[in-house]
Amino acid sequence: MSAESLKLQAESLKRMAERRPFLKKSTGINYFVLPKVYQGSTDTELLCSVLDLKKGEDLWDIGTGTGFVALYAKKHGAHYVLATDKNPAAVANAKRNSSFLNLNIEVRREDVFGGIKKKFDVIAFNPPFTDHQAKRSHEISFWDAGHVSVKKFLKHLPEHLREGGRGFICWSSFGDTRKIKRLARVYGLTPLEVGKRKGKNGFTYYVYKLNSNG
């Protein structure tokens, strides 16, 4: 990550903290975006488009932000949906959108898998991509020093998937794509690229489906 890109991210995080709540529309769904919450973009939509969720399956959206991926899954036939985030503003935002859209999902504050033991059919994480220290709660939207949160996700994913369950992780060309594939393999997972889309910002976004080698 260049100093210039890091500066752009810092400016974007500053705007995120200072802006007023607003309504946004994506894939036909209107939703609120509160201050200090990532509003969702190409990565969010790409992740939704590749989830191979079957009607009646359970889904866990980790790092839910506005709750968009979780609510999209609920709207498209998921049975039980859990949405978690470490940022309290994101938890409030996902709860607000759940009642605004009248879609019943469970929203909790957790650090990655936290203490939750339940298993799921599909688990998705659109994580912070950049290896940089976050100082404020909302800066984890973009920054994750040492990719600690991503590593926790990769390490513990198999324990939380039912038989036949699938994990999904987003990444971006402003993170090193070889890095996420390397990391997945370190944790015994085989990353399969299932989505790729160029964003308006010029960066390319990817989604990897994670199959357990075990």
Ligand SMILES: C[S@@+](CC[C@H](N)C(=O)[O-])C[C@H]1O[C@@H](n2cnc3c(N)ncnc32)[C@H](O)[C@@H]1O
């Ligand atoms: C790039 S944003 C994605 C938000 C949303 N899923 C989307 O696709 O629009 C990353 C999200 O992960 C959350 N996050 C970062 N580290 C986390 C952790 N250790 N545990 C849970 N959530 C985390 C952030 O607060 C943020 O909401």
